[in-house]
Every structure is written in structure tokens, then in C-alpha cells.
Amino acid sequence: MPKYEGFGHSVLIISASEAFDTAVRKSLRGFASIESRKHAASARRYLLERYYDLIVINAPLPDESGEQLAKDIAESGRASVLMAVPSEVYGDALEHVSDYGILVISKPVSAGLLDKALRFLTAFQNRVQKVERQVLAAEEKLQELRIVTKAKFYLVENEHLTEDEAHRKIGKLAMNHGVSRKIIAERIIESYEE
Numbered sequence: 001m002p003k004y005e006g007f008g009h010s011v012l013i014i015s016a017s018e019a020f021d022t023a024v025r026k027s028l029r030g031f032a033s034i035e036s037r038k039h040a041a042s043a044r045r046y047l048l049e050r051y052y053d054l055i056v057i058n059a060p061l062p063d064e065s066g067e068q069l070a071k072d073i074a075e076s077g078r079a080s081v082l083m084a085v086p087s088e089v090y091g092d093a094l095e096h097v098s099d100y101g102i103l104v105i106s107k108p109v110s111a112g113l114l115d116k117a118l119r120f121l122t123a124f125q126n127r128v129q130k131v132e133r134q135v136l137a138a139e140e141k142l143q144e145l146r147i148v149t150k151a152k153f154y155l156v157e158n159e160h161l162t163e164d165e166a167h168r169k170i171g172k173l174a175m176n177h178g179v180s181r182k183i184i185a186e187r188i189i190e191s192y193e194e
Contacts, residue, residue: 009125010051011035014043014069015058020084020109024056027115038062040069047073053125054118057083058107059093067096074100078128080121084109144182151185154192 010033015021021036028034035052037043040061055073059066070083074097081102085093090106097104105117148170155166174184 009033009053009122011054011056012037012043012046012052013056013058014038014040014061014066015056016062017058020058023109023111023114024118027111027118028054040064040066043069044072047076051077052079054121055079055081056118057081059083059085067093070097070102071100074102080125080128082117082121084114144180144185147182147189148185151188154188158192 009031011024011028011031013021013024013034013036015024015036016038025034033052035046037046038061040063055070057066057070059070061069066083066085070081073079074081081100083093083097083102083104084107085104087106087108090104094104103117103121105113148167151170152163152166155161155169156163159166161169170181170184170188174181177184
């Protein structure tokens with residue numbers, strides 16, 4: 001069986017069936033963190049303490065159908081949710097939860113279908129994490145730009161430099177001191193705000 005590209009993902013299996021739990025664990029061999037809960041109430045408490053990338057629900061659960069739990073999880077964060085439901089309620093479950101981005105599969109579940117569904121969710125989480133890293137990098141770059149712009153403003157106002165001269169001065173100071181432009185800009189701002 002090929003390995004997943006999901007070693008950094010954490011998984012929570014919510015299932016009262018040991019056989020289902022074992023099948024999911026077999027499909028997710030190689031993941032860093034796979035944990036299980038048998039009841040929705042226990043899973044809800046657990047989810048308050050920890051974040052998971054993938055949530056697998058084997059419905060129905062002993063204390064509820066699992067639909068509301070799946071919806072709550074999907075609305076509360078960016079975790080991908082897979083819900084396995086009995087074939088008799090598959091259509092209803094799909095109608096109730098698919099608008100929340102929850103992937104629903106019908107039981108009994110073949111190993112191949114379970115494997116494909118988990119691969120799909122893992123690939124989706126990989127993309128989500130990539131986009132999050134890009135957004136974070138863009139936010140950091142924007143923050144640096146704001147700080148450098150503020151420092152240039154102080155240099156233009158107080159040292160009567162042009163914007164280009166202020167820009168070059170910050171760059172030269174950063175190079176001479178072996179630090180980032182952001183650090184030099186922060187020092188300039190501090191010196192004028194004291």
C-alpha cells in the first residue's frame with residue numbers, strides 16, 4: 001500500500017466499532033497522531049483540548065447519530081470530516097451534511113473506498129496547510145512593509161531624506177549590521193518614538 005503524504009496530520013476516529021477503528025488505522029499507517037473516542041460527548045470534550053486535521057466518524061454513535069457532531073466540527077475549524085453511515089440513511093445523511101463540506105460514505109465500507117476517501121481528505125488538508133503557510137508568509141511580508149514604510153516616513157520627516165534615500169539607508173544599515181530591514185526599521189521607529 002502506498003504511503004500518504006500526511007505525516008504531519010493528526011487524526012481523531014470517533015467510532016464504537018473496534019473493527020472500523022482498526023480499518024481506519026490500517027489505512028492511515030504512518031501518521032504521527034491517531035487517536036480514538038467511542039462517544040460523541042467524549043469526542044466533543046477532547047476537541048476542546050486539541051486540534052485534529054482529519055476527523056473520521058462512524059455513525060451512528062452510541063450517544064447520538066453523529067450528524068450534529070460532524071456539522072459542529074466542520075463549522076468550528078478547518079478539520080476535514082469523513083462520516084461513514086449505514087446504507088439505509090446514506091441519502092438523508094448526505095443531504096444534511098454535505099453542504100458543510102463533510103465527505104459521506106456508505107457502510108459497509110470497502111477497504112478501497114475508505115482508503116480513497118482518506119487519501120482525498122489528506123490531500124485536501126495538505127493543500128489547506130500550503131495555503132495557510134502562503135497566507136502567513138504574505139501577512140509577515142505585509143507587516144514588514146508597514147514597519148519599513150513607517151521608518152522611512154520618520155527618516156523623511158526628521159532627516160529630510162527623499163523616500164528613495166530613506167529606503168537605501170535602511171537597506172544599507174541592515175546589510176552593515178547583518179540583520180533584516182524590519183529590525184533596522186523597528187530600531188529607527190523606536191529612536192524617534194522615545
